[in-house]
Amino acid sequence: MISLKQLQVFSSIARHGNLGLAAEELFLSKGALSQALAELERQLGQPVFDRVHPRLKLNDQGRQLQPLAEEILSRITDIEHLFDEQGAPSGTLRLGASQTIGNYLLPKLLAQQPELQAKVCITNTHNLCDMLLRFELDMALIEGENFHPALITQDWLADEMLVVAHPDHPLADKKTLSLVQLAHHDWVLREPQSGNREQFDRELAPQIGALGQRLELNTLESVMLAVEQGLGLAFVSRRAVNDRLLSGRLVIINVNTHLSRILKLVWHKQKYHSALLRRFIALCQQQEEDKGPFGKSKA
Incomplete structure (x- = not known):
């Protein structure tokens, strides 16, 4: 039977591309990661990575497994926090933002949801879209254009x-x-x-x-x-x-x-929207309702 640990190991290696960074993220040794990955591939009956030293690169089977593994892990997090006393979903989001958004809009957004933990990457639109394709981010807030059919883009703010x-x-x-x-x-x-x-x-x-x-x-x-x-x-x-x-x-x-220009929200079309991600997207959309054309209050 495939275990939660095996899926966590697979997901982390898929995002980082090597055992070292995955080991740091999961607080496991490289040996433990290698063993868990080998057991997963044995149960699946085929490898999910191509070994291109020093990296592990997702193959076709791995790319099919990745969105399913990410969804299972996100759903488990939702279950863990289902009965939190505060009533609000908690956890950590992996967010990406272009520089205007990351430096001048995102901090104010995060301040409105102080219970949210976030790991934020600020870089250009091209890099953010590539990271979304590899499931390295839950969602991104971008200033440029997305040309990848695997990503869903939603207009946000003028x-x-x-x-x-x-x-x-x-x-x-x-x-x-x-x-x-x-x-x-x-x-x-x-x-x-x-x-x-x-x-x-x-x-x-x-x-x-x-x-x-x-x-x-x-x-x-x-x-x-x-x-x-x-x-x-x-x-x-x-x-x-x-x-x-x-x-x-x-x-x-x-x-x-x-x-x-129009600032946009973007995520992978196969990305499962956890309760935490849904709450953050709703918060972003609330900014659109509360602001005028260029971020000024409607009042």
């Missing part, structure tokens, strides 16, 4: 996007500009495959034309700090830059174009 600069930038005192008037100026950009960069390349760059020097940075905070040093223009969310605008460290470059 986000206003701005072109910003240092107050001494040559364009800072212009009332209204067209995008083509931003040509030949220097830019500080996020890395390719980030949602921010994808939108810039898709919607702004073709209309601007020739760009000046381009500095690429892989964190939103480093982009804004670089702009504060006068290194160029940047394309960022109002949610992220608002404090700097209020303090006068950065200013908006008014372009005669409405720039926005």
Whole structure:
């Protein structure tokens, strides 16, 4: 009979790809993990990993087993907390977030559900979608586009996007500009495959034309700090830059174009929604109801 321990071992190895990290997560020795995995594969009658040293890579059988194992483990957690006195589901969620969301929205969300324990990974949309495909995350909150049919995407919040600069930038005192008037100026950009960069390349760059020097940075905070040093223009969310605008460290470059995007919730279509995950998704959806188009209260 397949045991809970065997499924836990399989699930952890499937997410981490090696015995060492799985052993740390489960507080077991590598030998104990190897034994549990070998017994699982013996009972199944076939291997669930390809051994590609030093990693263990899911094969076709393993990919079929993974969502079922994840669901069983999540359902067991639900049962364990079914009769908690507090009445609210508890446990730990593995969440992913793009940088604007992870730095400026997610902390406020988590503060509204203090009983929730979360392990949060903040990285770009491309990386988050890859992690969801491998069941390394329960869900992600993203700024870019999901192109994977195995993932379900739900529109969440509207986000206003701005072109910003240092107050001494040559364009800072212009009332209204067209995008083509931003040509030949220097830019500080996020890395390719980030949602921010994808939108810039898709919607702004073709209309601007020739760009000046381009500095690429892989964190939103480093982009804004670089702009504060006068290194160029940047394309960022109002949610992220608002404090700097209020303090006068950065200013908006008014372009005669409405720039926005939709933030999204995304999860694997085979992901079982535990009580804890359902509660968190409902909390996210409540933000949508309580806020106006760009995160401002409707009142």
